[in-house]
Amino acid sequence: MDERERLLDLVRTRALRVGKITLSSGKVSDYYVDAREVVLDPAGAYLTGKLLLDMIDPEAVAVAGMTLGADPIVTAISVVGYLEGRKLSALIIRKEPKKHGTQKFVEGPALPEGSRVAVVDDVVTTGSSIVKSIERLKAEGYEPIQVVAILDREEGGRERLKEVGYGLESIFTRGELLAKIRRS
Template sequence: MSKSASRARLVEIIRKRSFGRGEITLASGRKSDFYFNLKPTMLDPEGAALLAELTYEALKDDGLDYIGGLEMGAVPLAGAVAQISWLKGHPIAAFFVRKKPKEHGAKLAVEGLAKNESLKGKRVVIVEDVTTTGDSALKAVEAVRDAGGEVVLVLTMVDRQEGAVENFAQAGLAFRWLFQASEYLKD
């Protein structure tokens, strides 16, 4: 399937499985009359494959070592992209950042790295399923920087277009998206 055909198909899947209208309270506490819940798309076989493919294509030339982000939204994305990157011969390892470090065991904030692995000096992309203001992604950025990683980009599947561009620019971070809310609000 061509990139444009893959993208068009994924728009359909997101519209059917993950987009809705109706009042909702966002993670930020703000109210909205539309929402994206990308978990049904990320966990659908075709949706997962298309998200992984398009995300990998968007990132393959960025010289990345790791892909990850804040739990839960980044977990299926990072895992799927890690798998496809291996299959395409350009491995990008995955990790995720806990919202709160575990209170037992190793008490880690960053999960998925082996004992001998570190983000120190590594080029990292932070991924999100849906981005509103970018605050959640910035928490992951902070954890990666605390671990010594270099965050080169934040990539979201859907930008709600409600402040993230400005917030990431202010933080000195490159920001890209696969889709924007305006693509779904036309109808």
């Protein structure tokens, strides 16, 4: 079993919940993927970091994502990158600005203005949180250059990102996940 298949198996066995659930987008779905169940596990963190690292544009100097879903993902990519000789800083985007100190939205090492950043997420439904992440990165002076995710639910996120000038690359799609369930 290759790394991608191993990760898909972890998503299916640990992160997938079947049944009616309301997503952060407000949509009601017949399934939910809690990627933290995979990315906070050592094997899942490594596989996620490795597979997403392989997708990151060579011009990116950092990976960034909205807290809390992307926190372990940006860390995994950064650590695996370091182990493979590629320095990628990890940036975490707050939902609300810090109430004290610098009151900033983006946490992480200070990078030069114009630094190219890959935006990451765990599961993409409508793309709204990624669009917000892109806006906050731009406001901090960074240049978001791509969007990558573990799972594209194929529910409009790709199209929403295209409207604002970005593509979406994902390790898996809803179709692949559902096919894996049917085969199991």
